[in-house]
Amino acid sequence: MPGTTDQYEGMIAETIRIPGHNGDRIHAYYAHPVGPGPFPSVVWLHHFPGWDEWSKETARKLAYHGYATLAPDLYCRDGHGAPEDMAARVRANGGVPDAQVVGDAAACRDFLRSQPNSNGKVGVTGTCSGGRHAVLAASCAPGYNALIDFWGGGVVVRPEDLTAMRPVAPVDYTKDLDCPILGIFGNDDRAPTPEQVDIHEAELKKHGKTYEFHRYDGAGHGFFYYDRPQAYRAEQAVDGWRKVLDFFQRNLGN
C-alpha cells in the first residue's frame, strides 16, 4: 500500500496452481503485499483478450494498493500458448462456460480468505468479459464483500442470444447478489450500451441492492486500456481508478 518514503513496501507476484471449479488444477497469478497484514483481497477476472500483460499488471497495481489479488487463468483448461492465441481459441469456441467461471472465482475467493494474513474480506472484479464474469460470480456464489463491474458486456441479454455455455442472463441473478456493486461504464460503449446499463441499474434498484454506477462521457469500451490508444481516455480512467480504490477501501478495508 502506498505509504511514506521511509516505509518498507514489497510484494510477491507469481504463478500458482489452485484447485478451481470441480477441483481442476488451474493456474492463477497471485500478486500480494508482503507483511503480516491483515490484508483485504480481490479476485481479479481477466478480460476477453486473456490472461495477458495488462491483466497481470493490474493485479500488481491492486497489490501495490494493499490487496492480495488472485487472477485465475480462465482459459487454463483450453490449453497453453501466447495469451492472444489462447483467447482466439476460446473465442472460436464461443467462450468458457459460465458455471466454470463461477466455480473458479469461488475457489480463488476461498483461497484468499483462508490465508493467515487475510482480513477476511474479498472482492471480485474484472473488465470486459471479466466484468460480466464478476457479476455472475458474485450473484451465483454468494460470499463476496464487494463487486466491481468494469464495462461488462452481455450482462443484459436477449433470450435468443443465450447459449449452452451462457444459459442465463447475469442480470436475472440480481436478486441473489449479496454485496455492494460499483459499476464503471463509458457512455459511448456498445457492449454494454447505456440502455443495457439502465436495465441493470433498474434491476438493482428493484431488488434494493447497494450500488454505485459511474458513467463517463467521451469514453467507450475499455477506456482504462492505456495500450489501446483508440480506447484509452486518461481523464476518465484516472477518475475511475480513484472511485475503484475508494470503493474497495470502504468495503474491504480493515
Place this chain on the structure above:
Amino acid sequence: MCTNIVERTNVSGGGRGAQGWFTLAEVSVSYDHPFHVQLEHALNIDFTNESAGVGARVAVELTLESAKELARALKAAVDRADQYEATGYA
C-alpha cells in the same frame, strides 16, 4: 465473446504462421474485440489447426467495410474458379 458473433467451419489448405507453413484445419470468423487493430470490434479471421497446437494460427483483423470487400472479392474469385474448372475459361 463479448458479441457472441462467431462462425466456424473446417477448411483444407495451408497457411503461413509464426513458425512457418502448416496445414490448415479450421477457420473461425468473428466480429468481436481485436488484439491489434485499433477498433472496438473488428472482423477477425483465424485460420488454425488445433491438433498442431494453439500457436498454429494465421490471424487477420479487418474493418467491417474491408471484410465486406474481401467477401465480395472472395465470391468473385470463387465463381471464376468454378467456371474455369468447368470450362477451361475464366
